[in-house]
Amino acid sequence: MMALHADLEDGQPTGSLYGEMLAATFAAYLVKRFSIRPVAAKHTARGLPKARLKRVLEYISAHLGNEIRLGTLASIAGMSRHHFSELFRCSTGVSPHQYVIGQRVERGKQMLRDTDLSILEIGLATGFDQSHFTKTFRRIARVTPRDYRIAA
Numbered sequence: 046m047m048a049l050h051a052d053l054e055d056g057q058p059t060g061s062l063y064g065e066m067l068a069a070t071f072a073a074y075l076v077k078r079f080s081i082r083p084v085a086a087k088h089t090a091r092g093l094p095k096a097r098l099k100r101v102l103e104y105i106s107a108h109l110g111n112e113i114r115l116g117t118l119a120s121i122a123g124m125s126r127h128h129f130s131e132l133f134r135c136s137t138g139v140s141p142h143q144y145v146i147g148q149r150v151e152r153g154k155q156m157l158r159d160t161d162l163s164i165l166e167i168g169l170a171t172g173f174d175q176s177h178f179t180k181t182f183r184r185i186a187r188v189t190p191r192d193y194r195i196a197a
Contacts, residue, residue, distance in 0.1 A: 065115035065126060072127065092136030093129075097122045101133070109149050110170050115141060145172075150185045153178065157190055158197040164190045 093101070101121050105113060118141055119129035133141050149171040156167045167190070168178030182190050 070127060070130065091132075093122060093132045098133075098136050105145055105148060109145070109152050110172050112172070113145055146181060147185065149173065150182055153182055153190065154186065154193065154197075157194040164194075 092098070101118050104118065104121050115126050115130065118133075119126040122129050122132075124132070130141060133144070137144055139147065153167050153171045156162060156170065157164075160167070162170070164179065168174060171178065173181065179190055182188075182193070186193060188196070
């Protein structure tokens with residue numbers, strides 16, 4: 046909840062994706078916990094079908110610099126947000142939010158190596174503002190963008 050609040054306060058596009066995932070998970074929990082009829086849990090060990098996963102991953106890759114919403118990803122996969130989140134995690138090992146953040150950082154690494162764009166420009170191109178890009182980059186890559194560029 047604190048991470049969601051910080052992202053929403055910063056106006057980060059990842060805040061809405063994280064928030065939508067949290068809301069869908071919470072809604073599913075409430076239905077399962079408090080419904081009059083028991084809700085049978087579906088076992089989803091297989092994950093998303095390969096063609097659907099490929100469409101979702103291509104969409105994410107093409108829109109890293111923009112706001113990516115859970116509802117949009119679920120729509121591309123043709124399923125509900127909660128079901129999509131569960132199957133996506135099963136297919137990739139991470140939540141949609143974590144996957145998007147990881148891909149943004151990877152795109153940032155590539156841009157730091159291959160372009161002369163400023164860190165601010167790279168952060169904006171990958172869907173962050175500079176301070177959020179630097180903070181997230183450092184958390185995932187264990188080095189600041191500036192130091193990564195120097196070492197690359």
